[in-house]
Amino acid sequence: MAALVPPGAAVIxxxxxxxxxxxxLVQTGRSPKVLATDIRxxxxxxxxxxxxxxxxxxxxxxxxxxxxxGVGPRDGDTVILAGMGGETMISIxxxxxxxxxxxxxxxxxxxxxxxxxxxxxxxxxxxxxxxLVEDAGRVYPILTAVxxxxxxxxxxxxxxxxxxxxxxxxxxxxxLALMRARTAKAAPYDPAAGALLAAYDDxxxxxxxxxxxxxxxxxx
Ligand SMILES: C[S@@+](CC[C@H](N)C(=O)[O-])C[C@H]1O[C@@H](n2cnc3c(N)ncnc32)[C@H](O)[C@@H]1O
Numbered sequence: 666m667a668a669l670v671p672p673g674a675a676v677i678x679x680x681x682x683x684x685x686x687x688x689x690l691v692q693t694g695r696s697p698k699v700l701a702t703d704i705r706x707x708x709x710x711x712x713x714x715x716x717x718x719x720x721x722x723x724x725x726x727x728x729x730x731x732x733x734x735g736v737g738p739r740d741g742d743t744v745i746l747a748g749m750g751g752e753t754m755i756s757i758x759x760x761x762x763x764x765x766x767x768x769x770x771x772x773x774x775x776x777x778x779x780x781x782x783x784x785x786x787x788x789x790x791x792x793x794x795x796x797l798v799e800d801a802g803r804v805y806p807i808l809t810a811v812x813x814x815x816x817x818x819x820x821x822x823x824x825x826x827x828x829x830x831x832x833x834x835x836x837x838x839x840x841l842a843l844m845r846a847r848t849a850k851a852a853p854y855d856p857a858a859g860a861l862l863a864a865y866d867d868x869x870x871x872x873x874x875x876x877x878x879x880x881x882x883x884x885x
Pocket of ligand 1: 681733748
């Protein structure tokens with residue numbers, strides 16, 4: 666995910682925990698400076714210990730704050746929110762409208778991804794890219810977003826991401842199967858599940874009936 670940071674970007678890592686991402690960013694030379702924030706003091710103590718151990722304290726500033734409170738565009742042009750729920754990200758970004766004006770957001774939501782996509786696309790952000798990553802047997806998306814007018818997303822796109830962005834990812838078939846299984850499990854309690862399952866099955870049919878040449882399927 667840190668590899669999505671543009672070279673030379675000044676980064677704000679929200680919810681940094683042990684500051685693993687900031688340390689990687691400055692040690693690899695990807696970022697000249699990082700502001701690393703966390704709401705809790707415990708993680709920031711661990712972060713301070715890692716900065717000391719790695720000699721990166723001159724390029725990484727630690728700040729205890731809720732989300733982006735007290736932080737602004739002067740502190741960085743790229744904002745990472747990783748390893749927290751989509752609802753927490755919505756709350757943090759709602760309180761920081763400056764992030765719509767020129768910042769690059771790199772988002773790795775652990776939950777409520779449809780809510781996050783809905784909120785972003787209805788709140789002055791466009792999702793520039795989505796990539797799928799695998800970690801410990803799980804497959805999940807990482808989004809990049811910037812301020813701007815988003816196209817209208819269908820309900821399926823809000824849940825899955827836009828097929829034009831992730832449909833050709835090598836991890837997509839596994840991601841689709843995982844999303845289908847999760848939706849099927851929730852079906853007894855979720856009135857929207859039936860329509861989503863039908864849409865996922867339709868996408869699966871399109872994957873299964875590729876033209877056999879190995880050429881890409883058209884997902885628009
Ligand atoms: C699971 S850790 C993720 C660490 C790191 N970002 C990563 O992806 O590896 C989540 C961190 O977010 C912090 N956090 C949760 N809500 C926050 C908020 N509103 N503002 C800042 N940090 C927050 C937690 O204290 C915790 O350290």
